[in-house]
Amino acid sequence: MSEKLFAEFPPVTTEQWEEAINKDLKGADYDKKLVWKTIEGFNVRPYYRAENLADIKFMDTRPGQFPFVRGTKNTNEWLIRQDFCACKDLEEANRLALDALMKGANSIGFELRRKNLDEKEMAVLLKDFCLQAVEVNFTGCCPGKTRGVIDSFLKVAESMGVAKDEIRASFDFSPLHALTVKGHFCDDAYDKLADCVKAVADYPGIRVVAVKAYDFNSAGSSISQELGYAMAIGSEYLTALTDRGLDAAEVARRIKFTFAISGNYFFEIAKFRAARVLWANIVKAYGVECPEAMKIKVHAVTSSWNQTVYDAYVNMLRGTTEAMSAALAGVDSIVVLPFDHAFRAPNEFSNRIARNTQSILKEEAHFDKVEDPGAGSYYIETLTSSIAKAAWDIFKSVDAKGGYVEAFKAGDVQAAVKAVSDKKDQAIAKRRDTILGTNQYPNFLEKASDEITKEIVTRYAEPACCGSKCEDKQIAEPLRPYRGAQAFEALRLATDRSGKQPQAFMLTFGNLAMCRARAQFSCNFFAVAGFKVVDNNRFSSIEEGVEAALAAKADIVVACSADDEYAEAVPKIAELIGDKAIVVVAGDPECRPELEAKGIKKYIHVRCNVLETLKEYQAEMGIKEL
Numbered sequence: 001m002s003e004k005l006f007a008e009f010p011p012v013t014t015e016q017w018e019e020a021i022n023k024d025l026k027g028a029d030y031d032k033k034l035v036w037k038t039i040e041g042f043n044v045r046p047y048y049r050a051e052n053l054a055d056i057k058f059m060d061t062r063p064g065q066f067p068f069v070r071g072t073k074n075t076n077e078w079l080i081r082q083d084f085c086a087c088k089d090l091e092e093a094n095r096l097a098l099d100a101l102m103k104g105a106n107s108i109g110f111e112l113r114r115k116n117l118d119e120k121e122m123a124v125l126l127k128d129f130c131l132q133a134v135e136v137n138f139t140g141c142c143p144g145k146t147r148g149v150i151d152s153f154l155k156v157a158e159s160m161g162v163a164k165d166e167i168r169a170s171f172d173f174s175p176l177h178a179l180t181v182k183g184h185f186c187d188d189a190y191d192k193l194a195d196c197v198k199a200v201a202d203y204p205g206i207r208v209v210a211v212k213a214y215d216f217n218s219a220g221s222s223i224s225q226e227l228g229y230a231m232a233i234g235s236e237y238l239t240a241l242t243d244r245g246l247d248a249a250e251v252a253r254r255i256k257f258t259f260a261i262s263g264n265y266f267f268e269i270a271k272f273r274a275a276r277v278l279w280a281n282i283v284k285a286y287g288v289e290c291p292e293a294m295k296i297k298v299h300a301v302t303s304s305w306n307q308t309v310y311d312a313y314v315n316m317l318r319g320t321t322e323a324m325s326a327a328l329a330g331v332d333s334i335v336v337l338p339f340d341h342a343f344r345a346p347n348e349f350s351n352r353i354a355r356n357t358q359s360i361l362k363e364e365a366h367f368d369k370v371e372d373p374g375a376g377s378y379y380i381e382t383l384t385s386s387i388a389k390a391a392w393d394i395f396k397s398v399d400a401k402g403g404y405v406e407a408f409k410a411g412d413v414q415a416a417v418k419a420v421s422d423k424k425d426q427a428i429a430k431r432r433d434t435i436l437g438t439n440q441y442p443n444f445l446e447k448a449s450d451e452i453t454k455e456i457v458t459r460y461a462e463p464a465c466c467g468s469k470c471e472d473k474q475i476a477e478p479l480r481p482y483r484g485a486q487a488f489e490a491l492r493l494a495t496d497r498s499g500k501q502p503q504a505f506m507l508t509f510g511n512l513a514m515c516r517a518r519a520q521f522s523c524n525f526f527a528v529a530g531f532k533v534v535d536n537n538r539f540s541s542i543e544e545g546v547e548a549a550l551a552a553k554a555d556i557v558v559a560c561s562a563d564d565e566y567a568e569a570v571p572k573i574a575e576l577i578g579d580k581a582i583v584v585v586a587g588d589p590e591c592r593p594e595l596e597a598k599g600i601k602k603y604i605h606v607r608c609n610v611l612e613t614l615k616e617y618q619a620e621m622g623i624k625e626l
Helices: 002-007 014-025 030-034 090-102 117-123 146-160 175-182 190-200 214-218 223-243 248-253 265-285 314-329 348-364 378-400 402-410 412-429 452-458 486-496 512-527 544-551 563-577 592-595 610-620
Strands: 080-084 108-111 135-139 169-173 206-214 255-262 298-302 333-334 504-508 533-536 556-562 580-584
Touching: 002 314, 002 348, 014 030, 080 090, 080 135, 080 348, 090 117, 090 348, 117 146, 135 610, 146 169, 146 190, 146 265, 169 190, 169 255, 175 190, 175 206, 175 223, 175 255, 175 402, 190 206, 190 223, 190 298, 206 223, 214 223, 223 255, 223 265, 223 378, 223 402, 248 255, 255 265, 265 298, 265 314, 265 378, 298 314, 298 486, 298 563, 314 333, 314 348, 348 610, 378 402, 402 412, 412 544, 412 580, 412 610, 486 610, 504 512, 504 563, 512 533, 512 556, 512 580, 512 610, 544 563, 556 563, 563 580, 563 592
Parallel strands: 080 108, 080 333, 108 135, 135 169, 169 206, 206 255, 255 298, 298 333, 504 533, 504 556, 556 580
Antiparallel strands: none
């Protein structure tokens, strides 16, 4: 039957598709209209076909087969992880963790923040844990104290009667993380790292070396940079530890990668698939023959760079789509950051929502039932190959400079990441990239609560401490983590904390469709800065609109109509308003030079740098920057 069905639909060649597309373009430039120029270093076409997969070498592999593009296991099961602070109250951390385990989590992370735990303290933290059924992770481990934490954990596990091969745990000892976020590097870091690897030699399920790839995402990097630099760090650990006499396969089994998950849905699916291919080939290049040692261990966490403090409930949606892409890509564990992570300590509600996001993906969406669902997709397979190539080029450039430490000391990594983050910041400032509720479609009525402070929206995110006594050994400028929304949040908070709220009044007239469209645009524009906006359907005359604006005591009057109405109407509006308000034109009309000659200098339109333009209006309203 299938043959008869498809006989009704003869195959269409690429040439035929291209001919039809060019006909529809009517002479417009194909590349400018349809080819997506990505920040990752390659272009994305409007469509892909089977022929685009012809040169991709990993296409015929299965889950669990080298180079593991389709997964390191023959299921799509992942661990639902939730992290808790264990740097102060160990009993409370234990209570929260046990509660999370009862409500869907099966992996727990404890943030130590340089704190060492002796055996007695570790016993308090792990009270009533079933270590055979739960993965336990320790983050924020201090390089000088990590070995002590490992020893305490192993003693407590032994006292519980847990077999060595039943334990699943990780300790995030990561000297190159300290270099990345603080610029510090200790001379004996690799010796301590080798000691940690030796300490867990008899425990196959424990990882002690961390590659914190999310550091790059937090600084505004591209996806290919996050992946390429992560591979460079992992390779540097392999080199350093094998130089100290450790077996390459043993070292590879002790490394755990933690990636951020950005909001670029399909690219993130491709990134995790590419990570498996790249790491398998890197480990193989060290002479490793054991397939298990070539399998990357990947933990994924939703991106803090994407989170906002205004309209914070939108973070729930961001976390959901980010977790979806990681789950479909086949990672080993996921943390969904609570929606309020950016501005306060998460509470029971926000932790529950974050945890249940993953439970829904498993129990209701059944994402754990299909292995590598992206396999065979022309788009995803091509993206996987393209991202792998872009990341591999970055890896090779770092290797050519002598490795990650040397490249970072030279400032090459920082310069490359900043070049990308600057592009991202500009795209956000000009609203080419949308942060919902922040630089576009804000909640007009929202006011920052007391917990939203200047420090939250203007500071760099706090980097995890390197923890050692090497404060005098800064050898490079670190990357600076931040959130993409911070500049706009500072803009709006300045209004909220100024004690005044300027009013922007939409003076709508003339062409109904254009005046309404431009009024909506202008309302969104000024509400981004926390200004009060007054919208209107359409005034029957300019005089009526001006009278209403003056009665409302508007600070800004926005002329909203079609371009061909402005030459005559706007000078009249400006004359009637006088010095009682600022007159702004919505749009960038051809008559602008004529209007400017008459003293009308203010215009807002889609090509504006929204951030800088709103700062100028704030200054005119007497609102100071934070």
